[in-house]
Amino acid sequence: MALANFWMIIVAIAVVIIAVGIGLFLGLRRPGRSHAAETARIARAERLRRLPSFREALLRRVLALTGILALGAVAVITAGVVAARPMSSQTIQPVNTSRDIMLCLDVSGSMTEVDVEVLSVFEELLDGFEGERIGLTIFNSSPVQIFPLTDDYAFIRTHLESIKSSFDYVDEIPEHWVGTLNGNGASLIGDGLAACTMGFDRPDDERSRSVIFATDNEVNGASIVTLEEAAAYAASKDVRVFALNPVQGKDADVSAELSAAAEATGGAAFGLRDTTTVSDIVTQVQEQEATALRGEAQIVWTDTPNLWIAVLMVAVLSFIIVVWRVRL
Numbered sequence: 001m002a003l004a005n006f007w008m009i010i011v012a013i014a015v016v017i018i019a020v021g022i023g024l025f026l027g028l029r030r031p032g033r034s035h036a037a038e039t040a041r042i043a044r045a046e047r048l049r050r051l052p053s054f055r056e057a058l059l060r061r062v063l064a065l066t067g068i069l070a071l072g073a074v075a076v077i078t079a080g081v082v083a084a085r086p087m088s089s090q091t092i093q094p095v096n097t098s099r100d101i102m103l104c105l106d107v108s109g110s111m112t113e114v115d116v117e118v119l120s121v122f123e124e125l126l127d128g129f130e131g132e133r134i135g136l137t138i139f140n141s142s143p144v145q146i147f148p149l150t151d152d153y154a155f156i157r158t159h160l161e162s163i164k165s166s167f168d169y170v171d172e173i174p175e176h177w178v179g180t181l182n183g184n185g186a187s188l189i190g191d192g193l194a195a196c197t198m199g200f201d202r203p204d205d206e207r208s209r210s211v212i213f214a215t216d217n218e219v220n221g222a223s224i225v226t227l228e229e230a231a232a233y234a235a236s237k238d239v240r241v242f243a244l245n246p247v248q249g250k251d252a253d254v255s256a257e258l259s260a261a262a263e264a265t266g267g268a269a270f271g272l273r274d275t276t277t278v279s280d281i282v283t284q285v286q287e288q289e290a291t292a293l294r295g296e297a298q299i300v301w302t303d304t305p306n307l308w309i310a311v312l313m314v315a316v317l318s319f320i321i322v323v324w325r326v327r328l
Contacts, residue, residue, distance in 0.1 A: 002301070004085035012080020016073045023069075064326045071322060075315040081308045088304045091297055098131045099208035099288060100149055104196035105163075106215035107176045108140045108187030112167065114246040114272065115176070118214040119164045121244065121278060125212065126153055128282035137199050138163070138176055139192030141183035141221065145199055185221010193230035193261075197239050208288035209237070210267070212281060214244040217258045231261035240288075242281050243269040 003009070103122050107115055126134070133149040134156055147159050166175035183191070196211050211234065217227070225233070234241055243262040248255055248271030259269035268284065270277040 001304070002087045002089065003081075004087055004303075006084055008084035009077070009080045012077045012083075015080075016076050019072070019076075020069070061326065064322060067322050068319065068326065071315055071319040075312060075319055078308055078312040078315055082305050082312055086304055086308055087301045090300050090302065092300050098133055098151065099210065099285060100200055101129070101132050101134045101285060102149070102196045102199050102209075102211045103134060103136045104192060104211050104213045104215075105136070105138045106140070106187055106189070106192060107138045107180055108218075108220070110187060110216055110218045110220075111214075111246070114216075115214075116164050116167050118244060118246065118272065119160055121214075121272065122212070123157065123160055124278045125282060126156060128278065129285075132285075135199055136160070136163075137192075137196045138180060139188070139195060140177075140180035141186050141188055142180055143192050143195030144179035145195075148199065149201060183221070185219075185223070187215070187218055187220050188223035189215055189217055189219050190223040190225040190227045190230040193227065193241065194225050194233055197230070197234045197237055200237070200239065203237070206238075208285070209239045210285050210288075211239055211241045212244060213241050213262070214246070214272075215258070216245065216247045217254045227257060227261050228264075231264045235265045239265060240267040240284075241265040242267045242284065244272055244277070244281075245269055246272040248272065248274070 103125075105111075105115065105118060105122075111118075122136075131151055133151050134153075135149040136146040136156075136159060138144055138146060146163065147155070150156065163176055166177075192215070193211065193213055196213065200207075200209050219227075231241060241262045243258045245255055245258055248269070255269070262269045268280075270280060274280075
């Protein structure tokens with residue numbers, strides 16, 4: 001048992017000690033009073049005191065007074081324990097049954113006109129998920145993780161809105177440029193997908209992992225890995241890729257390459273403006289079974305005064321009964 005306010009017990013013990021001290025002080029002062037006032041005016045009183053019944057009555061009174069003192073001390077100290085807030089600890093390991101989803105956004109120049117629309121689709125996707133952990137990574141010539149996997153949807157919406165507002169170019173350096181221009185070239189699709197795949201934590205846990213990959217697949221530069229290599233890497237990590245293509249149907253070869261990469265992971269490709277895109281992605285993500293994710297163990301402290309309150313009530317009730325019987 002732990003106490004939140006241990007000093008309250010010290011106060012209670014001090015009250016008991018002071019009360020006993022005052023009682024002893026007042027008791028020791030009585031012999032100083034007038035002898036006539038204290039002496040019983042009864043002839044042969046010493047013979048009365050030797051009677052067994054008198055001694056028995058005297059013993060009962062001494063025991064009653066001792067009981068009153070003990071019960072009073074117990075009541076005061078128990079009240080101190082209750083005031084000190086007894087607490088007990090419990091170790092809890094939270095379990096979150098969910099899936100992991102990484103939003104992956106190409107913020108290169110060719111995507112500028114549609115990125116706000118893509119972010120709006122991401123926000124719509126949030127409405128279809130419940131409890132899933134979601135992260136966001138953006139990329140151009142280099143990838144940047146905006147936030148890691150989290151199930152705090154208010155936090156997610158705040159950052160999606162922040163990235164969306166950066167496309168208004170009211171800042172000298174928009175938020176979606178920071179850290180995304182550190183490589184050679186632009187729109188390095190393979191590197192972006194590989195970085196998004198690497199954004200999943202707890203690699204040893206078997207979990208449903210999906211990347212929602214928004215890009216037009218227009219590469220400008222030499223990437224470290226190709227789109228096909230990045231897709232193979234994602235497949236090896238059991239990560240499904242769902243491509244969100246804003247130019248679906250305009251460039252057949254580019255769209256076919258993106259679709260092939262997504263399908264190689266067990267995912268699929270969707271047009272950005274298709275009416276069923278959001279619902280289809282949500283449905284396919286939720287087809288995979290949600291698995292339990294154990295969080296870090298937490299120690300939770302709770303007040304546990306019930307036992308001490310019961311002891312206090314018994315002590316106070318007993319004190320009142322004994323005082324009433326002794327008729328102090």
